Amino acid sequence: MTWKHPSSPVTKKFKVQRSAAKVIETVFWDAKGEILLNILPQDKCVNAAKYSSTLGCLRDAIRCKRPGLLRRGVVLQHDKATPQSARLKLQWLQRYVWEILHHPAHSPDLPPSDFFLFAPLNRHLGGMALENEGDLIGD
Template sequence: MLTPFDKQRRLQTSKDFLELVGDNIDEICDRIVTVDETWVHQYDPESKQEFMQWTKKGERPPKKFKVQKLASKLMATIFWDSEGVLLIDYLPKGTTMNGQCYANLLAQAREAVVQKRRGKLSRRMLFLQDNASVHTAPVSRQALKDTGFGN
């Protein structure tokens, strides 16, 4: 939860950013590439249509139990820009996201930019990511520079 100080600092930072970009907001937004990770839970709930079955007149339908999520889940890493999704990668089961894995993803994301957004790399891209430990690992920082995503 943000403290009042943090909220005020975010507000001021946002105002400073808007003042800095001025009338170039569209050009700046077109240069931003964002990455985030999320867990994707794997389960296939039965729809009402699939659950329906014939019963005799006056007979009660079988009781439907609440569907619970299975324990299976995948980590999805998504890269996108103002035009849409650039890359979605699913971390293989049993694999842990680390600096080297993230560095490899950055190389794949760069290739996706080359393929899907011709000319975008020639403009200085602005890369937006959180400060997760894999994002700040030395190998990740070097990969950011090598791919052109780094400042």
């Protein structure tokens, strides 16, 4: 209950709408298409253990979808690498001889994902209202 002057206007009640839920989606892809799509639940965050687990899943996915790629060499382009993932990244590089393609965070050049991943994804998902994570995975 709030106290107000008798001549003050009536307070308006606003409609409450569901806010847009954010999901962290990690996509690994090459010129032939998607290799691994990993969606992190809303209540989880990326930590060193999750990062390591995702790289293990990537290695398994490459082994299944692109068998010769592991022998020829894997090149990863990381976006927003955090300090806790930097140590793990170096361990994976040493263990599996994967190469990292560095792209500066504030470079005027757009990374390849802006052209070959996000543009088609925006065309596909543009204007869609998804109710839950299952809708995202289903599309």
